[in-house]
Amino acid sequence: MPLPNDGDTPASVRYNARPYLHGPETAAMAAAMEAGQYGHGPQADLFESELAAYLGVPDVVAVSSATTGIHLALMACGVGPGDEVIVPSQTFAATIQPIVALGAFPRFIDHHPDTLCIEPEAVREAITPATRVVLPVLYGGRPVGLGSIAPELEHRGIQVVEDAAQAFGSQRVASRATTVYSFGPIKQLTALVGGAIVPRTTDQADALRRMRALGITSSQTQRIQTTTYTVDGPGLRGVLPDVNAAVGRVQLARFDTVAARRVALWKAYAHALHGTPDVSLVDVGVGDGTVPFNCVVRVPDRDRVHRTMQVRGIGVGVHYPPNHLQPAFARFTRPLPVTERVAGEILSLPFHPAMTPDDARWTATALLEALTANTA
């Protein structure tokens, strides 16, 4: 939703984030709808193979959302009651709920304050005999490398599931991880809602395809030719509908323009804010192959800066209030000094591909004005 405008705020700056459509999405969606197949169908099959080609991986499993994708990936890793999943607290609640839904324990850890991403050493310290999975979050699109502790994780049978909901298009560094992308409304690539998993092995791909279809072993095509079907294990209703896949395909074919716009926008912010003593930019790794999802700064007196900018109609936000302090996750809480301090400093600036570098420069000036207003 746009904020009310006080007059001089550029229209696109009123949104913190927004879907970016190229035009042909509507026709593609209507065509898929008229084709009459509303579940996983030919569009989803094509989307999977086009995604695999784009990412340079052997296979991709399309799913209904990243949240469901994380849930399925954890199931594929055998996560169940009593297991521990090492995860940053600084993430969207969607990373945590699937862990809890499986009866497992989120073992919250601190991030690095410059990147808001977890570091190998903090992961190592959090490992217990109950650890089953490490779940890094690629905050802002930044790849998270756990290579330095990979042998130890492997030795202990601990798997890696990446929450790459904010990282579609960024260079992949974790070849031994199961990677989960989101195609939600405001992500780098949107299918309206949706997601995809890069499986680690062909066996895992088979398991994910079964589990996204309620644990049923036969495909829909096979099922209509027989009088029965087999449910051979747990499952969710998690396929990506063809109408969504059709939108995703249009977006994927034009992804490079969006990636370039996002990089240019992030750089315009970075240039405009460079050398400003009270502002530090969260380093999402632009220059190292990141397609940025957001532009987040750390500022003093954040709540007041947020209010001052909102009053001007500028779409600022906070992503995210930490999970270990949420009532739903209180039984898993532990002290996380870095996360708790930084949570009071972060501010997400308006960031979406319809914005121009001029819009970023205008917003950077407004941020500096808001900071000065604070000290006045």
Ligand SMILES: *Cc1c(COP(=O)(O)O)cnc(C)c1O
């Ligand atoms: C958007 C997001 C999700 C959830 O993605 P959905 O596709 O909406 O389920 C999970 N984790 C992070 C970090 C996100 O930004």
